[in-house]
Amino acid sequence: MGYASGKLQGVLQPVATATGLPNEHYVDQETFEAEREAVFFGNWAAVGFGKDVPETADARPFEFLGIPLLLVRGRDDTVRVFQNTCRHRGMILVSEPKKLRGVIRCPYHSWCYDLNGDLKSTPHVGGPGHNVDDNIDRATLGLIEIRSHVWQDVVFINMSGDAPPFEEAASSMLERWKEFEQPAYFGGADSEFELSVRSNWKLAVENYCESYHLPWVHPGLNSYSRLEDHYHIVEQGAYSGQGTMVYNPSLSEEQAFSNFESLSEKWDTQAEYISLFPNVLLGVHRDHRYAIILVPESVERTTERVAIYYARESMTGAEFADLRRRNTAQWKEIFEEDIFVVEGMQAGRHGRYFDGGKFSPVMDEPTWVFHHWVASQLSTPLEPRPD
Amino acid sequence: MNRAQLTDTALDGAIRNAHDKGDLVALVDLYCEGSGRKAAGGDADASLFLLTQAYVMALDTGDMRAAAIHAQLVAAGREA
Numbered sequence: 075m076g077y078a079s080g081k082l083q084g085v086l087q088p089v090a091t092a093t094g095l096p097n098e099h100y101v102d103q104e105t106f107e108a109e110r111e112a113v114f115f116g117n118w119a120a121v122g123f124g125k126d127v128p129e130t131a132d133a134r135p136f137e138f139l140g141i142p143l144l145l146v147r148g149r150d151d152t153v154r155v156f157q158n159t160c161r162h163r164g165m166i167l168v169s170e171p172k173k174l175r176g177v178i179r180c181p182y183h184s185w186c187y188d189l190n191g192d193l194k195s196t197p198h199v200g201g202p203g204h205n206v207d208d209n210i211d212r213a214t215l216g217l218i219e220i221r222s223h224v225w226q227d228v229v230f231i232n233m234s235g236d237a238p239p240f241e242e243a244a245s246s247m248l249e250r251w252k253e254f255e256q257p258a259y260f261g262g263a264d265s266e267f268e269l270s271v272r273s274n275w276k277l278a279v280e281n282y283c284e285s286y287h288l289p290w291v292h293p294g295l296n297s298y299s300r301l302e303d304h305y306h307i308v309e310q311g312a313y314s315g316q317g318t319m320v321y322n323p324s325l326s327e328e329q330a331f332s333n334f335e336s337l338s339e340k341w342d343t344q345a346e347y348i349s350l351f352p353n354v355l356l357g358v359h360r361d362h363r364y365a366i367i368l369v370p371e372s373v374e375r376t377t378e379r380v381a382i383y384y385a386r387e388s389m390t391g392a393e394f395a396d397l398r399r400r401n402t403a404q405w406k407e408i409f410e411e412d413i414f415v416v417e418g419m420q421a422g423r424h425g426r427y428f429d430g431g432k433f434s435p436v437m438d439e440p441t442w443v444f445h446h447w448v449a450s451q452l453s454t455p456l457e458p459r460p461d
Numbered sequence: 462m463n464r465a466q467l468t469d470t471a472l473d474g475a476i477r478n479a480h481d482k483g484d485l486v487a488l489v490d491l492y493c494e495g496s497g498r499k500a501a502g503g504d505a506d507a508s509l510f511l512l513t514q515a516y517v518m519a520l521d522t523g524d525m526r527a528a529a530i531h532a533q534l535v536a537a538g539r540e541a
Contacts, residue, residue, distance in 0.1 A: 175522045176519070176520050176521050176522050176527070177520045179520065179521045184517045186521070194520065195517065195540075197513050197514075197516070198513060202510045203507075203510035203513055203539055204539055205513055205541075206539070206540060
């Protein structure tokens, strides 16, 4: 039963003496499942974007850590997440992205649900042509809605239902980037991409947090964003990452994106890159922001879903298409440069005598903060939660 | 297509054809036609079965007739 939490005591130490998470956190199925409950389902996990359901009545099925889910934009423009499972016999309701003309209708027995999850019709449930039955209380058989929150177009879910409200759980993050609490506009098809990485999801977080690898893995940055231009960002128990003092985009000599409104002077040249635990990697700049959602496909495979957003709606128009493509290509190149180290660390985790590693107290603090947080989530034995 | 002019056999064929094509909008019309014929023939159960089918198709497609069909089923004691 559960996960052997005693092994994590070495991780739950100060950065100077801590070891990293043991190998099983990267290669072991039982540990992956323990993390599924404690790290993901017990917290606010990122599962998609509002732009995945851009219009009213759009529905998009997806799977997150084995749970079939359905993202729906209701006719009230509210984005909701439901279990994509009919309450009758457990049939998958929607199998591909679609525009719902009316209700969500189960393809098996045609039980029909409103877009807010209410069960609207149960055809022939009491016999042919008899659509009601004393034993079928529609009020108790609506779709199971999963607690969700949308922040900056990232859709978060709390599967357990008992995490603090998102605004409370992410309060420090919201405070740090409060100047960016303003509309941002998805760039469109030229502003999104996915990368498939042969690694556990955590290695993508760990790599993103730190600037230590920049001179070697991203040598192109050495000319305009040197290691010494970067600073660490740590918030124990919540997020970690890095910032740069020298954001100076040079995508084009003829054109530039407009900036977000009313930013303080520091954002003229600063940019920040933060991993909001557990699984969303964020970047903010004066003229655009992005989010990378890490989808744990399996213990050793992750999909990185990247979406870029701009400060003004006009930046999403045809006039800026070339500039957007250049920006997307630049980020894609940088994120692709990281793949070999993330996959290399994954392969190295199969080295049975690797002890989780050693942190540089000066250079690895953001990474240590993440390890410490994961370990803290697993520090009590788990009871298996039903799906 | 003038559904009223279809023979019963042809109507059944049209219903099957619409299902095959996934033409749910047509199925609202076709099932309503079938329901009406059964009602005219005194077969209330068959009529209300077909009217239920029409209702589901109307719900699925967001057809404006859903409310009226629902009202008929409620009046017949077959819906909530």
